[in-house]
Amino acid sequence: MPSTIVTLKLNGSERELIARPSTTLLNALRETFGLMGVKRGCAQGGCGSCTVLLDGRPVVSCLIPVVTVDGSAVETIEGLADGDRLSDVQQAFVDLFATQCGFCTPGMIMSATALLNRKPDPTRQEVTEAICGNVCRCTGYEPIISAVLTAAERRRGARVEPVEAEV
Known part of the structure; x- marks a missing residue:
């Protein structure tokens, strides 16, 4: 399958990326957007270290193909603080x-x-x-x-x- 343009509302901002069908949400967040707070742990969905909010619900981002979340809101740990003020x-x-x-x-x-x-x-x-x-x-x-x-x-x-x- 060819690559796809994926649009996300990432930590409150509209963002786009070109993703291959095999690219996980975890990989897109870390490698494309540089959000290193999302941790790569077991890569099997069992440890929860890659948990993000997808449309307000917690999900393990290592198991989700990023192409399936086009148009969704994704919030990471980096999006919780307000400047220097922690959530x-x-x-x-x-x-x-x-x-x-x-x-x-x-x-x-x-x-x-x-x-x-x-x-x-x-x-x-x-x-x-x-x-x-x-x-x-x-x-x-x-x-x-x-x-x-x-x-x-x-x-x-x-x-x-x-x-x-x-x-």
Whole structure:
């Protein structure tokens, strides 16, 4: 099959690439766009280190042919921060020492972000289920789960409900 032009909304910006049918989303993100936060781990979909958000849902990018996501929105770890300001999930990982070697961290953060975007008040069990496809070999899961729950709590605390003025 011939190469195809693929258009993505990548971290909020329209981007194009020419891709062969065998090019994975992971390879396109790393090799074409230089986004090294997306990690190449097992290349079999089992470790979660390459997790990105595809139209808001966490996916392992190593298994997805990039030509199948034409017109989709892709968000990577690089798209979460606002300039020098980390996202709430990234900041919670830093504050609660939820990383050690850091290899799994981008995938964990993307899975956690997807969870909190769809469920602002998750239970511990829901956090565990959301990150079950992400393997961590160093840090252990307790600080990671705590970081996700802390980010959720901070998000809820940051929401300001409209208050009627007293007359």
